[in-house]
Amino acid sequence: MLQILPLPGDGPPREAARPGRRPLYGVAVSRAIEQRAAATLPPHTLMQRAGMAVARLARAWQPHARRVGVIAGAGNNGGDGWYAAALLHRHLADVPGAAVCVWAPGGVQRLPADARWAYEAAVAAGVRTVDTPPDDAELLVDAVFGLGLARPVEGVWRDTLRWLHAQATPTLCVDLPSGLDADTGRWWVDAPVAPRGDRLTLSLLTLKPGLFTGMGRAAAGEAIWFDDLGVPADDAPTAWLQTTAAWPDGAALRRAHASHKGSRGDVLVIGGQSPGAGAGVGMGGAALLAGRAALRAGAGRVYVGLLAEARDLPPCDPVQPALMLRTAAAALGSELPQRAVVVAGCGGGDAIHAHLTDLLARCPRLVLDADALNALGPIAAPSASCPDVWRERHTRGWWTVLTPHPLEAARLLGTDVAQVQADRPGAARTLAKRLNATVVLKGSGSVTAAPGVTPIINGGGDGALATAGTGDVLAGLIGARLAALDATSPADTAAAVADAVAAHGDLVRHWTSPWPPTATDLIA
Ligand SMILES: NC(=O)C1=CN([C@@H]2O[C@H](COP(=O)(O)OP(=O)(O)OC[C@H]3O[C@@H](n4cnc5c(N)ncnc54)[C@H](OP(=O)(O)O)[C@@H]3O)[C@@H](O)[C@H]2O)[C@@H](O)CC1
Numbered sequence: 001m002l003q004i005l006p007l008p009g010d011g012p013p014r015e016a017a018r019p020g021r022r023p024l025y026g027v028a029v030s031r032a033i034e035q036r037a038a039a040t041l042p043p044h045t046l047m048q049r050a051g052m053a054v055a056r057l058a059r060a061w062q063p064h065a066r067r068v069g070v071i072a073g074a075g076n077n078g079g080d081g082w083y084a085a086a087l088l089h090r091h092l093a094d095v096p097g098a099a100v101c102v103w104a105p106g107g108v109q110r111l112p113a114d115a116r117w118a119y120e121a122a123v124a125a126g127v128r129t130v131d132t133p134p135d136d137a138e139l140l141v142d143a144v145f146g147l148g149l150a151r152p153v154e155g156v157w158r159d160t161l162r163w164l165h166a167q168a169t170p171t172l173c174v175d176l177p178s179g180l181d182a183d184t185g186r187w188w189v190d191a192p193v194a195p196r197g198d199r200l201t202l203s204l205l206t207l208k209p210g211l212f213t214g215m216g217r218a219a220a221g222e223a224i225w226f227d228d229l230g231v232p233a234d235d236a237p238t239a240w241l242q243t244t245a246a247w248p249d250g251a252a253l254r255r256a257h258a259s260h261k262g263s264r265g266d267v268l269v270i271g272g273q274s275p276g277a278g279a280g281v282g283m284g285g286a287a288l289l290a291g292r293a294a295l296r297a298g299a300g301r302v303y304v305g306l307l308a309e310a311r312d313l314p315p316c317d318p319v320q321p322a323l324m325l326r327t328a329a330a331a332l333g334s335e336l337p338q339r340a341v342v343v344a345g346c347g348g349g350d351a352i353h354a355h356l357t358d359l360l361a362r363c364p365r366l367v368l369d370a371d372a373l374n375a376l377g378p379i380a381a382p383s384a385s386c387p388d389v390w391r392e393r394h395t396r397g398w399w400t401v402l403t404p405h406p407l408e409a410a411r412l413l414g415t416d417v418a419q420v421q422a423d424r425p426g427a428a429r430t431l432a433k434r435l436n437a438t439v440v441l442k443g444s445g446s447v448t449a450a451p452g453v454t455p456i457i458n459g460g461g462d463g464a465l466a467t468a469g470t471g472d473v474l475a476g477l478i479g480a481r482l483a484a485l486d487a488t489s490p491a492d493t494a495a496a497v498a499d500a501v502a503a504h505g506d507l508v509r510h511w512t513s514p515w516p517p518t519a520t521d522l523i524a
Pocket residue numbers: 034044045046047050073074075076077078080112114144145146147148149150151152153154157174175176204205
């Protein structure tokens with residue numbers, strides 16, 4: 001489970017602008033905060049505090065570890081490791097058989113000033129340096145790369161990280177797991193494989209966006225700890241981390257005594273291609289999942305317009321008979337598209353293509369998912385007619401939410417999955433800007449972006465969601481959340497969408513069965 005915890009004694013976390021959020025700072029802002037603080041503090045204070053924080057967490061996490069191996073890089077991340085080694089060495093001085101060593105594969109000739117000071121402190125304390133990997137360590141401290149990594153890792157450093165990532169030994173990562181890009185969550189090591197073993201990451205000074213999206217969660221380990229090194233930061237965040245879901249609020253719905261089903265908002269799902277309409281490929285379940293999720297999340301009335309002939313419609317959904325089933329053609333021919341939040345594309349197959357123009361032209365509140373996204377085609381293509389439609393929607397004050405997974409995002413951007421995953425916040429922002437839309441780029445650390453709005457990265461959810469149909473559930477939740485929304489500013493829409501994404505992640509937070517949940521289980 002993800003925990004973002006201040007270290008003991010650090011006091012409560014500072015207030016974020018909205019409940020359940022924390023600010024994330026990328027490399028540029030983190031460096032500016034660091035420089036500002038360094039200018040007002042005695043020399044090396046920040047590195048001293050960083051080393052102390054690392055040593056303190058190492059002792060708290062692995063109090064019985066006697067042999068500690070620090071792997072130090074050639075920059076200030078390595079410096080944090082050197083200073084932590086000095087403190088741990090002192091702490092373990094009287095423990096029989098204890099030893100702290102530092103392996104610095106790049107040598108110490110070119111250390112920057114702070115790191116040199118830390119190195120000298122370690123040498124003065126009697127810390128041993130070694131020329132080979134510390135194979136017998138009971139605790140490893142990963143101080144190879146931090147904020148300074150922004151290019152592929154090669155040569156001796158690649159070998160170092162390969163060794164480090166293959167160890168089953170508990171590993172405390174200093175500031176960032178080495179190999180991770182702080183801004184994007186990109187993994188700069190050639191194999192996209194998550195490191196093994198028990199791991200913790202202690203983020204220093206600021207929490208970075210890359211820790212929570214892309215490879216961040218997989219590489220950072222069981223928990224991400226945070227120490228602000230005593231430096232307050234009220235700079236504009238690079239992104240927000242959504243840590244808790246403030247929605248749905250079942251109690252509030254119950255307290256709304258004067259409410260009725262119409263006041264909770266309507267959702268219309270369009271999708272679920274029938275086998276007849278799709279050359280033997282039926283996907284009705286996807287639309288039903290979205291509809292059930294919308295109902296479960298509190299929408300007052302949920303309609304499901306199936307991409308099927310009337311004669312092929314089931315009489316009802318036996319799991320949720322409250323869903324109102326009809327054909328997509330009947331639903332789209334009624335007044336529903338104007339009144340309801342329309343969630344289109346779940347299980348839409350090829351059949352959704354025929355309705356795309358209608359959907360964009362007639363639905364003021366539209367969520368496009370799955371095959372509806374594929375039907376849009378690359379938005380970058382100069383010949384695409386979509387941009388005009390999008391401009392028109394924007395001019396009318398209509399809003400659109402797109403929920404691509406990385407492959408769908410790659411199709412929309414005319415690129416490939418690797419490019420999308422290399423900069424998930426950037427990909428979400430680009431799409432949002434091109435289409436004047438709110439975009440949720442799904443996957444580990446879903447990113448919600450909208451024009452002019454700070455992106456929101458979801459801190460919840462985990463690998464249990466990597467199963468078919470969970471995206472349909474998310475689309476339904478977003479529909480329900482938006483159906484209950486009065487305000488329509490981009491920031492409010494993005495916040496509401498991020499609420500639904502967080503609630504979706506929370507569906508697996510308390511899952512205790514050894515069997516992973518299916519999409520149906522999530523909303524049972
Ligand atoms: N100063 C302070 O008081 C504080 C500092 N803090 C700590 O400092 C960290 C930032 O330190 P940093 O800026 O020195 O960057 P860092 O992550 O050590 O990497 C730079 C080194 O890596 C090398 N390198 C990079 N990429 C590479 C590659 N692909 N392959 C091979 N080499 C590569 C690069 O080499 P170069 O590019 O120069 O060739 C250089 O040697 C921050 O994360 C935090 O831990 C905080 O505790 C706050 C207080």
